[in-house]
Amino acid sequence: MKERSPQRNKSTQRREPGWVIFKDLLSRLRDRPALTYLVIFIVVMTASLLMVPAVRSGNQTLPAGLLLLVILANLLSLFF
Amino acid sequence: MNFTLALAPIIIILLLMVGFRWKASRAGAAGYLAAVLIAWFWFEINLPALAYAHAKAVFLILDVLLIIWTAFLLFRVVAEAGGIEVLSRTLPHLTGDKGLQALIIAWAFASFLQGVGGFGVPTAVIAPLLVGLGFSPLLAVVLPSLGHTWAVTFGSLGASFNAMMAVTGLDWPTLARPAALYLGIVGIWAGVTVALAYGGWKTLIRLWLPIGVIGLSMSAAQYLTVSHGFWNIGGLMGGTAGLLVGIPLAWFMNHNQEADQDFPWRELLIALAGYGVLVTLTLLIQLIPGLKPFLNQVKIGLDFPATITGRGFAVPAGPGRQLYILSHAGMILLLSSAAAYLIFQAAGWYHPGALRRILQSTGQRVIGSSVSITSIVMMAVIMTQAGMTDALAKGFSSALGWFYPLAAPWIGALGAIMTGSNANSNLIFSALQMKTAELLGLPAAFILAAQTTGGAIGSVAAPTKVIVGAITAGMEGREGEILRKKLPYIALLLLITSLITFLAVRWI
Numbered sequence: 001m002k003e004r005s006p007q008r009n010k011s012t013q014r015r016e017p018g019w020v021i022f023k024d025l026l027s028r029l030r031d032r033p034a035l036t037y038l039v040i041f042i043v044v045m046t047a048s049l050l051m052v053p054a055v056r057s058g059n060q061t062l063p064a065g066l067l068l069l070v071i072l073a074n075l076l077s078l079f080f
Numbered sequence: 081m082n083f084t085l086a087l088a089p090i091i092i093i094l095l096l097m098v099g100f101r102w103k104a105s106r107a108g109a110a111g112y113l114a115a116v117l118i119a120w121f122w123f124e125i126n127l128p129a130l131a132y133a134h135a136k137a138v139f140l141i142l143d144v145l146l147i148i149w150t151a152f153l154l155f156r157v158v159a160e161a162g163g164i165e166v167l168s169r170t171l172p173h174l175t176g177d178k179g180l181q182a183l184i185i186a187w188a189f190a191s192f193l194q195g196v197g198g199f200g201v202p203t204a205v206i207a208p209l210l211v212g213l214g215f216s217p218l219l220a221v222v223l224p225s226l227g228h229t230w231a232v233t234f235g236s237l238g239a240s241f242n243a244m245m246a247v248t249g250l251d252w253p254t255l256a257r258p259a260a261l262y263l264g265i266v267g268i269w270a271g272v273t274v275a276l277a278y279g280g281w282k283t284l285i286r287l288w289l290p291i292g293v294i295g296l297s298m299s300a301a302q303y304l305t306v307s308h309g310f311w312n313i314g315g316l317m318g319g320t321a322g323l324l325v326g327i328p329l330a331w332f333m334n335h336n337q338e339a340d341q342d343f344p345w346r347e348l349l350i351a352l353a354g355y356g357v358l359v360t361l362t363l364l365i366q367l368i369p370g371l372k373p374f375l376n377q378v379k380i381g382l383d384f385p386a387t388i389t390g391r392g393f394a395v396p397a398g399p400g401r402q403l404y405i406l407s408h409a410g411m412i413l414l415l416s417s418a419a420a421y422l423i424f425q426a427a428g429w430y431h432p433g434a435l436r437r438i439l440q441s442t443g444q445r446v447i448g449s450s451v452s453i454t455s456i457v458m459m460a461v462i463m464t465q466a467g468m469t470d471a472l473a474k475g476f477s478s479a480l481g482w483f484y485p486l487a488a489p490w491i492g493a494l495g496a497i498m499t500g501s502n503a504n505s506n507l508i509f510s511a512l513q514m515k516t517a518e519l520l521g522l523p524a525a526f527i528l529a530a531q532t533t534g535g536a537i538g539s540v541a542a543p544t545k546v547i548v549g550a551i552t553a554g555m556e557g558r559e560g561e562i563l564r565k566k567l568p569y570i571a572l573l574l575l576i577t578s579l580i581t582f583l584a585v586r587w588i
Contacts, residue, residue: 037105037447044454048138051131052382063131070134071116074455077109 026079033080043073083475085122086468089115089459090508094494104504105448108455115459119466124390132384133465137458139381139401140246144239144453144503146403146410147312149446151237154354154417155196156438156445161424163351164193168209170348175330179287181213182278186223187271188294188326192319194228194235196355202228203545207553218558219278221549222565225540227274229573230267230299232502232536233259234306234314237358237409240502241311244532246401247460247510250524256306258529260314262580264299266533266573267318271295273569290329298322312409313362316355350427354420361412375406393467456507464511473515484520485585488513488530489577493538493570501542505535522585530581537573541566 029036047066054062093111096102102110119125125133158164167189175181190202203224210220233240245255271291275284284291301321306314365372381402388394405411421438424430463469480487491513495505509531517527539545541563550559 034444034447037451038443041447041451041454044451044458045138045141048134048458052135052384055128055131060127063127067127067130067134070458071113074109074112077105077451077455078113080103080106 030080036076036080040073040077044070047073082122082471085118086463086471086475088118089463089468093456093459093508103448104452105455108452108459112455112459112462115462115466115468119462119468123393123466123468123471125462125466126387126390129387129389129395129465130462132387133462134458135382136384136400136465137454137461139403140461141454141457143246143401143403143408144243144457144507145446145450146408147237147239147242147413148449148453148503149442150410150413150417151196151239152446153438153442154237154358154413154420155201156442157417157420157424158196158351158354160434160438160441161351161420161427161429163354163424163429164205166344166347166351168205170344174327175333177330177333178214179275179279179283180290180330180333182210182215182219182223182274183271183287183290183294184323184326184330185210185213186278187227187274188298188319188322190224190228190319191231191235191267191298191315191322194231195313195316195319196235196237196358203549207549211553217553217555218561218565221546221553221555221562222277223274225545225549225566226277226569227270229537229540229570230263230270231302231315231318232539233263233532234302234311234318236315236503237413238312238314240506240532240535241306241314242409243503244506244510244528247457247507248514248524248528249401250514250528252306252309252311254525255528256309256311256314257303258525258584259532260303260306262529262533262577262584263536264303265580266537266577267299267302268292268295269573269576273572277565277569290326290333293329294322294326297325310362312412313359316359350423350429353423354416357419357423358412358416361415362409365407365412372407376404378406379404387465389467391467393470395465453504453507456504460507460511469511469515472512473519476512476516477519481520484516485522485527485530485581486578488527488581489534489537489574492531492534492536493541493574494534496535496538497541502532502535502539505538506532509535526581526584529584530577533577534574537570537577541570 047069051063051066054066089111092114093107096107096110097104116130119130174184186206190206193202193205203221206224207217207220210223211217215223228235241252241255241259245252248255268291271294272284275287275291298318298321302314302318305311305317310317365375379402381400383399384397386395386397421435460469463472476487477484491509492505495509496502510528513527513531514524517524546559546562546566549555550562555562
């Protein structure tokens, strides 16, 4: 049997913890769906509302960051 | 290509909910993400326009959710005290005639429950009750589902109607009368379908008089209520009128004398107290001169500047949805909930820990649907701001032309079947229906009435509601059977709505 190269093992070890942490976090959140929904709801509503002053400030990064936050919250909803 | 891509977020939601049985919160998020991507890459919306769309959506969402949260709170306040059980125990006392029981309980009482609660409550409460009265489980699910269709739009304290007003920006004087007219006609036919589903043509012919009298009373009560601005209690008043007319009629036609002595009048009045407070407060705010303008001084809202996409689609500057907090239907419901709680507490109807259970169950029940409504409304507003709704409307108007009025209720029904609610269907399709009507030169109010009537009818065929009905009647795994029994009647009600719409846009 062909032995795995040390380099490949190293990269697998590096990737695995991140994925495991994400899965663990998801399963913890799934145990508390109401709380998770509440957090998603508050994040989406607050970030959306803050987009108006952010755009009016003339800054491009701030509204883009808030939009990203809303998108990420919706991405999280996909797992519930 | 514009049309196909503009339709994609809606198709994604429908496909995920029906094909893959995703919950509305998941499917709504997928629809939102698709709308953002398509609006950005194909319809060339810019960052400020996208940001303003999100902020506009926040006010629409709050407007819709304030009613949903507080309507469910009021229902839980009454249910925790055993008020719904009292109503359920009382009604079978009235008549021994099974056909009349079907009409009073599965039509009038189901409409009343839809008026005050909604959210699948009519079938969930009535199905076990009918099984207990000797109806087959299949009929126990199907009858209340058909019976309350017409009360969905102005039921749940007007949540679905409010959703339509919020998305279109049109006010109640424009939208309420046509919607109440369509729903009123469908309401009488809903009674016909209950009778037909229960006992076929024989029962229909035998009970034509109560169907006519109860149906006309409920439809007239709803029409008169909403056409005077009380759209949040239209369903409630319709259902109440049905009970007020139906109960004496049942006594007169087939009096159940054995049960006479036990009739729990006092309990019945206490059980209905919360809804009495709701009606009183709503009337006071509308009728006391100067009170509403005074309360309307407290408002929340923003003005939005004009935006234009890279493809040249312009949205003019203007105010977004304004929230009049103190006169909002949600505030009236909140006060009614508090008053009802105090009444039940004073009457000693609560067990220890009731308040905690009420708040906990309300929070758990509404938070999931709040997330789904949030993503669906945001999707709808982004589509409007990016010109996607405009592209869809152009596609539909050129494809269907003058036959569009026939299709309008089926679009509403499709949205409700797929998303599980009349309110969601209105949020997704109302702007599209309005835009298409404008392009075809048709009166938007009639097309939107078709949208919400179709949505109300379609909502009872939504898989989620069918599953809830099946569980409460002990028919798990036999959902297909329930749907097969319901579908011909739903198709009949939709055909009637198509016909009404076609005639209305031609001759009114």
